[in-house]
Amino acid sequence: MAEPERPVAAGWNVVPASVIGSTHVRLGVVNQDRYLTHALSGGARLFAVADGAGSRSRSEFGAQYAVEAARLAAERHYSPAARERTVPGRLRTAHAFARGCLEAFDGLLDGMVPAMSALAPRPRATDRPDTRDDRDDPRKEYGTTLLAVVAEPPWYAFFGVGDCFLVVDRVPGGARLVVPPPAEREHDGATVLLTSRDRWEHAALGVLHDPLVRGLAVCTDGVMDALLSSRRAADGSCALAAPEEMSRYFDHFAAPGHRPEDLAERLASEDFARTSGDDKTMILAVLRP
Amino acid sequence: MTDSTVLRDALPAQAPRGRLLITLVVDTSESMRESGRIDELNAALRGWREELLKVDPVASIGEIAMVTFGFNHVQVIDPSGRVSGPPAQPYVPVREFSPPELRADGVTPLVAGVQEALRLVAVRRRELREAGMPMKNRPLVYLITDGVPTDDKGHKSNDWQDLAPVIRQQESGKHILFFAFGVTGADEAVLRALAPESYSSLTDVTMARVLSLMSASIESAGNASRDQPAEKVYKDAREHQKQADRIREWMRRNG
Numbered sequence: 001m002a003e004p005e006r007p008v009a010a011g012w013n014v015v016p017a018s019v020i021g022s023t024h025v026r027l028g029v030v031n032q033d034r035y036l037t038h039a040l041s042g043g044a045r046l047f048a049v050a051d052g053a054g055s056r057s058r059s060e061f062g063a064q065y066a067v068e069a070a071r072l073a074a075e076r077h078y079s080p081a082a083r084e085r086t087v088p089g090r091l092r093t094a095h096a097f098a099r100g101c102l103e104a105f106d107g108l109l110d111g112m113v114p115a116m117s118a119l120a121p122r123p124r125a126t127d128r129p130d131t132r133d134d135r136d137d138p139r140k141e142y143g144t145t146l147l148a149v150v151a152e153p154p155w156y157a158f159f160g161v162g163d164c165f166l167v168v169d170r171v172p173g174g175a176r177l178v179v180p181p182p183a184e185r186e187h188d189g190a191t192v193l194l195t196s197r198d199r200w201e202h203a204a205l206g207v208l209h210d211p212l213v214r215g216l217a218v219c220t221d222g223v224m225d226a227l228l229s230s231r232r233a234a235d236g237s238c239a240l241a242a243p244e245e246m247s248r249y250f251d252h253f254a255a256p257g258h259r260p261e262d263l264a265e266r267l268a269s270e271d272f273a274r275t276s277g278d279d280k281t282m283i284l285a286v287l288r289p
Numbered sequence: 290m291t292d293s294t295v296l297r298d299a300l301p302a303q304a305p306r307g308r309l310l311i312t313l314v315v316d317t318s319e320s321m322r323e324s325g326r327i328d329e330l331n332a333a334l335r336g337w338r339e340e341l342l343k344v345d346p347v348a349s350i351g352e353i354a355m356v357t358f359g360f361n362h363v364q365v366i367d368p369s370g371r372v373s374g375p376p377a378q379p380y381v382p383v384r385e386f387s388p389p390e391l392r393a394d395g396v397t398p399l400v401a402g403v404q405e406a407l408r409l410v411a412v413r414r415r416e417l418r419e420a421g422m423p424m425k426n427r428p429l430v431y432l433i434t435d436g437v438p439t440d441d442k443g444h445k446s447n448d449w450q451d452l453a454p455v456i457r458q459q460e461s462g463k464h465i466l467f468f469a470f471g472v473t474g475a476d477e478a479v480l481r482a483l484a485p486e487s488y489s490s491l492t493d494v495t496m497a498r499v500l501s502l503m504s505a506s507i508e509s510a511g512n513a514s515r516d517q518p519a520e521k522v523y524k525d526a527r528e529h530q531k532q533a534d535r536i537r538e539w540m541r542r543n544g
Contacts, residue, residue: 248301
């Protein structure tokens with residue numbers, strides 16, 4: 001059967017929002033989430049979110065470096081000259097982009113805090129030691145997650161470390177959780193960070209080719225409970241999923257005359273605060289027809 | 290500004306799914322009766338729910354269980370007060386917390402009480418995992434005692450020495466956070482061994498005050514980052530308690 005084709009999109013309605021969590025307000029801590037949206041020279045768009053680890057003293061800087069690292073890597077690997085048109089080619093690019101994100105992040109840390117280099121060896125992009133975090137490595141204070149998506153419809157490449165998540169909305173088809181937060185994260189009690197030694201082993205990396213996608217939601221874990229639901233699979237296990245009603249977010253911001261501020265107002269609402277005291281960040285992007 | 294009802298419908302939020310487990314391990318031995326502490330505790334517990342409900346997001350995601358040691362040896366109490374015997378589900382939402390009148394008598398099987406609490410936590414964790422319910426943070430276990438651990442005959446027992454490493458192991462595995470509150474009569478050496486970074490020795494302090502300190506601790510520890518080491522959470526909880534004390538003192542002086 002022929003794949004349905006979406007008319008060429010005129011661009012994106014991009015609505016980013018980031019609000020400080022009620023817990024951080026109470027504790028006098030700043031918002032440790034960061035996001036970045038960036039139009040790449042070849043027409044692709046980068047959407048990146050990062051969640052600085054609450055337990056790390058300089059994590060908001062780590063989160064900023066993470067999204068900047070994603071921008072540097074995307075500019076390098078998604079230039080018009082480097083555009084691939086096959087699935088294997090796209091996968092190669094995504095892989096290079098992921099490694100580029102890690103190298104740029106390490107480089108930014110080294111550059112911003114030169115003293116660090118002398119104190120401890122940094123983890124390599126593919127390190128697989130048996131400890132998650134080096135206790136004596138000062139870089140751990142910059143601990144952060146990252147999820148970066150390069151959108152070049154109908155191609156979407158993603159790279160994530162940690163518990164951020166990606167939902168795509170398809171027409172027809174509705175909302176789908178494409179990059180879920182790691183399973184069992186709440187019961188494990190630990191999150192893999194860009195500063196973790198086993199970051200590569202636990203990274204989410206992939207390419208999606210889907211002409212039916214009309215929008216993306218790139219989110220930090222602070223909005224996870226408010227947006228996602230739990231579904232029981234046939235084998236009895238439970239997994240997170242994007243509920244049907246999540247498509248309303250894309251409907252709302254696809255409509256002409258929408259107020260971008262609505263997203264931040266909603267993330268700051270009591271309904272969201274009841275689900276989590278954490279910072280809440282979301283980039284919602286809808287393709288304009 | 291978009292009308293909030295319209296916005297709520299346009300951008301819907303799911304009901305809170307995460308859970309925060311709070312387990313109280315309460316001394317109901319004879320000394321609690323003799324000192325009149327049990328009556329004081331009962332009175333304080335009656336008003337504690339309202340205080341807990343002010344702690345966000347504990348009000349919406351908190352579940353509480355209660356274990357007593359002393360009267361009838363070790364008992365799991367229904368924290369909602371609806372069931373008189375052992376409840377089928379020991380954990381109830383915080384908003385339903387309305388414990389029955391506690392009675393005090395007998396020896397002090399503190400270790401068995403804590404062990405029972407750890408068992409309840411493990412069972413509930415498994416239930417939540419199977420139901421696809423996330424844990425918002427590590428389960429919080431609170432011990433309140435005025436005495437010395439004893440064996441079944443009331444003789445001082447050293448079995449707490451075997452319990453301490455079990456608690457340390459659970460802490461380092463990020464399975465629980467353990468706090469101990471000792472009121473007048475409690476053995477400080479035992480508390481220090483069980484909760485070296487998180488024990489409070491509270492002499493001449495009312496039980497209402499103990500519960501108030503516990504609320505402050507729950508607020509701080511319940512909102513801590515999941516990947517924080519236990520020692521850091523305990524340190525922050527102590528700071529939070531001090532801060533709450535300063536605010537309370539200021540309020541008292543300034544009406």
